[in-house]
Amino acid sequence: MAQIDIRDVRKSYGTTAVLHGVSIDIPDGEFVILVGPSGCGKSTLLRMIAGLETVTDGDIQIGSRVVNHVAPKDRDVAMVFQSYALYPHMTVYDNMAFSLQLARIPKADIDTRIRNAAEMLSLTALLQRYPRQLSGGQRQRVAMGRAIVRNPQVFLFDEPLSNLDAKLRVQMRTEIKALHQRLKTTTVYVTHDQIEAMTMADRIVVMHDGIVEQIGTPLDLYDRPVNLFVAGFIGSPAMNFLSGRIAADGSKTFITDDGYKLPLKNIPADGAGRQAIYGIRPEHFVLGGANAVPLTVEVIEPTGSETQVFAKLGDNNVVGVFRERIDVRPGQTISVIPDLDHVHLFDADTGARLVARKEALAA
Amino acid sequence: MTASSLTLQAEEGVDRTARRAAFLHRGASILLLAVVGAVFAFPILWAAMSSLKSTDDIITGTYPLSWSSFVPLKATLENYVYLFSELNFQRNLLNTLIAACGQVSVAVITSSLAGYAFARLNFPFRDVVFGLLLLTAFVPVEAIIVPLYRIMHWFGLVSTYPALFLPFACNPFGIFLMRQAFRDIPVEMEEAARLDGASPLRIFFSIALPNVRPTLATLVLIQFIWSWNAYLWPLVIMQDPNKQIAQVAIANLKSIPNSPMDGPLFAAATAVTIPLVILSIVLQRYYVRGLVTSGMK
Numbered sequence: 001m002a003q004i005d006i007r008d009v010r011k012s013y014g015t016t017a018v019l020h021g022v023s024i025d026i027p028d029g030e031f032v033i034l035v036g037p038s039g040c041g042k043s044t045l046l047r048m049i050a051g052l053e054t055v056t057d058g059d060i061q062i063g064s065r066v067v068n069h070v071a072p073k074d075r076d077v078a079m080v081f082q083s084y085a086l087y088p089h090m091t092v093y094d095n096m097a098f099s100l101q102l103a104r105i106p107k108a109d110i111d112t113r114i115r116n117a118a119e120m121l122s123l124t125a126l127l128q129r130y131p132r133q134l135s136g137g138q139r140q141r142v143a144m145g146r147a148i149v150r151n152p153q154v155f156l157f158d159e160p161l162s163n164l165d166a167k168l169r170v171q172m173r174t175e176i177k178a179l180h181q182r183l184k185t186t187t188v189y190v191t192h193d194q195i196e197a198m199t200m201a202d203r204i205v206v207m208h209d210g211i212v213e214q215i216g217t218p219l220d221l222y223d224r225p226v227n228l229f230v231a232g233f234i235g236s237p238a239m240n241f242l243s244g245r246i247a248a249d250g251s252k253t254f255i256t257d258d259g260y261k262l263p264l265k266n267i268p269a270d271g272a273g274r275q276a277i278y279g280i281r282p283e284h285f286v287l288g289g290a291n292a293v294p295l296t297v298e299v300i301e302p303t304g305s306e307t308q309v310f311a312k313l314g315d316n317n318v319v320g321v322f323r324e325r326i327d328v329r330p331g332q333t334i335s336v337i338p339d340l341d342h343v344h345l346f347d348a349d350t351g352a353r354l355v356a357r358k359e360a361l362a363a
Numbered sequence: 364m365t366a367s368s369l370t371l372q373a374e375e376g377v378d379r380t381a382r383r384a385a386f387l388h389r390g391a392s393i394l395l396l397a398v399v400g401a402v403f404a405f406p407i408l409w410a411a412m413s414s415l416k417s418t419d420d421i422i423t424g425t426y427p428l429s430w431s432s433f434v435p436l437k438a439t440l441e442n443y444v445y446l447f448s449e450l451n452f453q454r455n456l457l458n459t460l461i462a463a464c465g466q467v468s469v470a471v472i473t474s475s476l477a478g479y480a481f482a483r484l485n486f487p488f489r490d491v492v493f494g495l496l497l498l499t500a501f502v503p504v505e506a507i508i509v510p511l512y513r514i515m516h517w518f519g520l521v522s523t524y525p526a527l528f529l530p531f532a533c534n535p536f537g538i539f540l541m542r543q544a545f546r547d548i549p550v551e552m553e554e555a556a557r558l559d560g561a562s563p564l565r566i567f568f569s570i571a572l573p574n575v576r577p578t579l580a581t582l583v584l585i586q587f588i589w590s591w592n593a594y595l596w597p598l599v600i601m602q603d604p605n606k607q608i609a610q611v612a613i614a615n616l617k618s619i620p621n622s623p624m625d626g627p628l629f630a631a632a633t634a635v636t637i638p639l640v641i642l643s644i645v646l647q648r649y650y651v652r653g654l655v656t657s658g659m660k
Contacts, residue, residue: 052554073560085555089573098569099559146555 002063002076002153002186003028004049009058011044011210018044020210021058026203029184031177035197036207036233042190043158045207049188050079050156062154073102078147079156082163084139086131086146092118093127096146103150110149117148120179137168144179155180157189161196173200194234198222206230223342228351231279231344237308237319239279243348248273254345258314260293265340268354276354279344282308282321285336292335295320297328309334407636409433414442414633418626442630452631454605455612458524459591459635462608466528466590467583470537474582475575477533478541479567483553493542500535504596515600522603528590537582544578545571580649584642591639609635 004026011019019041026032034042047053049060051072059066067075078099086095093114100110118124121141131139140160147155157176161169177200180187191197197204198218206213206221206229214226218234225231231239244256250272252264262278283306285295295311295318302308302325309320309328320336328334345354413421415435424432446452480486481493504511511530512521520526548571556566572579594610601607613631616624643650 050554050558052557072554072558077558079555079558081551081555083549083551085549085551087552087556087570087574098556098561102560102565146559150559 004154004186004188005059005061006045006049007059007061009045009048009060010056011041011048011053012056018210019048019056022207022210022212023058024205024212024215026186026188029186031180031187031189031200031202032205033189033191033197033201033203034205034207035191035194036213038192039209040207041210042192042205042207046079046156046158046188046190049075049154050077051075075154076152077154077156078150078152079158080140080143080147080160082159084131084143084160084163086139086142088131091128091130092123092134092142092145095131095142096149099146099150113149113151114145117145120148120182121145121175136164137172140164140172141175144176148179148183153186155185155187155189157187159191160189161191162193169196176200195236198234204234206233208233224353225279225344226353228277228279228346231346231353235281237282237321239281239344240316240318241346242278242280242313242316242318244278245273245275246271246345254278256314256316258316260314261291262293262338262343263291263340264343264345268345271345271354274354275348277346277348277351279346280338281342282319284339284342285320285322286339287322287324287326288335289337292337294333294335297330297332297334299330300328410629410636411633414626414629415439416626416629417441418623421625421629422623442626443634446627446630446634450612450616450627452609452612452634455607455609456634458527458606459608459610460638461524462527462593462597463587463590465524466531467586469528469532470534470586471579471582473532474534474537474541475572475579476567477538478543479545479571481538481542482545483571496533496535497539500539508596508599511596512599522601522606524606526600527593527597527608530596531590534586537586540578540582540585541575544575548574577649580646584646584650587642588639591635 004024006022006024006026008021008023009019010017010021022041022045024032034045036042044053048055049062051067051070055068060068062075062077087098090098096114096117097110100113105113114127115124118127121144123138123141123145126134126138126142131142134142140163143160160176161172164172173196176189189200201218203215203217204221205215208229214221214230216224221230221234225234225239228241232241242254242256242260242262244254244262246264246267247253247255247261250267252267254262254264254276256262256278268274293313295309295313297309297311299310300307301310305323307322307324307326309322309326311318311320311334320334326334346352347354412433412435415438416424417437417439420431420435420437481489515521515526515530520529552574553566553570556570561569592610593608594614597608598611598614601611609631613628613635616628616631
């Protein structure tokens with residue numbers, strides 16, 4: 001096991017820069033997830049850690065050595081690919097044995113390692129099968145088995161669940177997390193699915209357009225997103241954003257562009273009269289109450305455990321999620337108030353989080 | 364009669380019509396395929412039938428055409444006996460086999476290595492070189508036969524077995540075929556092998572090559588057929604009659620003055636065709652898959 005230090009890493013293809021100075025410290029044994037939309041550079045960064053892409057600038061350190069110019073096979077990392085990348089002409093056993101044979105490990109040791117990994121992943125009965133004879137989930141497990149038998153310092157996962165159906169994805173998510181808790185190997189995992197990131201990671205790195213937007217624990221990102229991008233990316237349904245300004249008279253009120261007044265718990269320093277974006281997560285609307293705002297319901301989606309309401313607040317589309325079973329029909333109006341403890345304010349120009357006075361003092 | 368029974372009858376009628384249409388469609392397809400197959404097979408079968416007739420019977424039975432022109436009424440193996448005892452045709456067949464195996468071996472090695480390089484390795488002017496290589500496929504042997512002969516002469520290879528296949532070691536079609544097959548292998552599979560600790564050569568032999576087996580079979584078959592059917596180049600380069608290949612030996616049978624050799628000629632044509640037919644049947648499964656896809660799923 002080892003820590004990974006990524007220091008001001010840049011990557012360019014010709015004149016096209018895809019990573020613009022990324023720095024991340026991953027302590028030994030941590031499960032870190034790189035998350036972001038397609039094209040944000042997360043897979044490129046993972047491939048650079050693996051040694052499959054060269055580093056244009058900066059350093060990648062695994063354990064105590066900088067590995068910029070170390071061949072992939074000498075980095076002591078194992079990778080699970082999106083397409084599993086199993087060798088179709090080899091049995092499950094041979095797929096798992098290939099790297100160990102290349103490392104000239106004695107046959108008996110290879111056998112022991114494979115059988116241990118197979119047992120851990122419920123693959124024992126499948127060892128003599130070929131990849132084409134396996135289901136998607138089984139192939140995924142074989143790909144993980146192939147990584148585990150090497151007992152590497154670092155596991156790298158490149159969107160390993162994206163080819164699986166929704167049910168299997170949930171199951172494999174739990175299995176991968178359980179595996180990490182058991183092996184405690186430093187893991188870097190790439191996904192564009194923020195639910196996967198939230199449920200599995202010790203820490204999440206949110207990337208966008210080749211830069212790191214925020215690094216933090218899942219709940220950090222959820223509760224204190226540093227900018228509009230992170231706020232909108234983390235959470236499903238996404239956070240509601242309402243454009244407007246903080247009341248100029250110093251009262252704790254936000255006035256939307258179409259004139260609705262929303263309460264604030266605190267206002268940032270120099271906030272009075274400032275143009276801003278008001279952010280509130282769908283589950284942080286509370287039904288009724290004083291100073292409630294009216295939402296005109298458009299679509300209702302009950303899921304059993306909660307009800308999602310897609311509605312309009314003036315010209316803005318708003319989503320609300322309620323634990324209560326509300327009896328409302330499209331076209332009707334419901335009154336809601338935001339939970340003041342969970343209101344976020346962002347600068348209208350930069351998108352950066354506006355820190356309330358209290359919050360700034362606490363930080 | 365109730366409404367429901369009427370509906371049932373109508374449905375059965377529609378069903379029967381659809382089945383009849385499907386049956387007719389299938390029947391017409393089979394008939395068409397049979398006709399095309401017969402057109403292709405007829406000359407081969409006629410040659411095989413004629414090889415069982417004496418030369419006299421062949422000549423007398425040709426005009427006017429009759430039933431006996433096609434079917435050997437007095438079947439005999441005398442042509443084969445003469446071919447293999449007097450003319451020592453097995454020697455020519457062996458020479459053809461040596462040339463074909465040589466060409467297949469060399470072409471498979473060079474085509475797969477070069478195809479892999481063009482598919483996977485990055486080097487300057489890769490695509491330009493590949494384009495130029497493909498251009499050479501359009502140059503007929505007749506156009507380069509004299510310089511080829513001179514080169515073989517400089518190397519002292521005239522009338523040797525390697526001269527039969529070495530000029531065709533670099534085969535643009537084979538390289539193209541293998542390049543396409545290697546390009547179809549997911550890059551991730553090779554990257555996984557790199558992470559597993561495999562060297563480029565190990566990746567080529569242990570990962571890439573086993574996954575293009577159908578294309579390799581196609582290449583083997585095509586190269587074998589090309590070499591087996593070669594005529595002009597062996598005629599020019601092979602001046603030792605003991606090392607001459609079957610195709611040239613067959614042509615020589617027609618050039619003996621005042622001595623018709625039609626019977627042995629048909630026997631030789633049949634004997635030379637049989638190995639190709641067997642090889643085609645054995646490799647057919649891979650051959651079709653190799654041409655249609657790269658064999659990867």
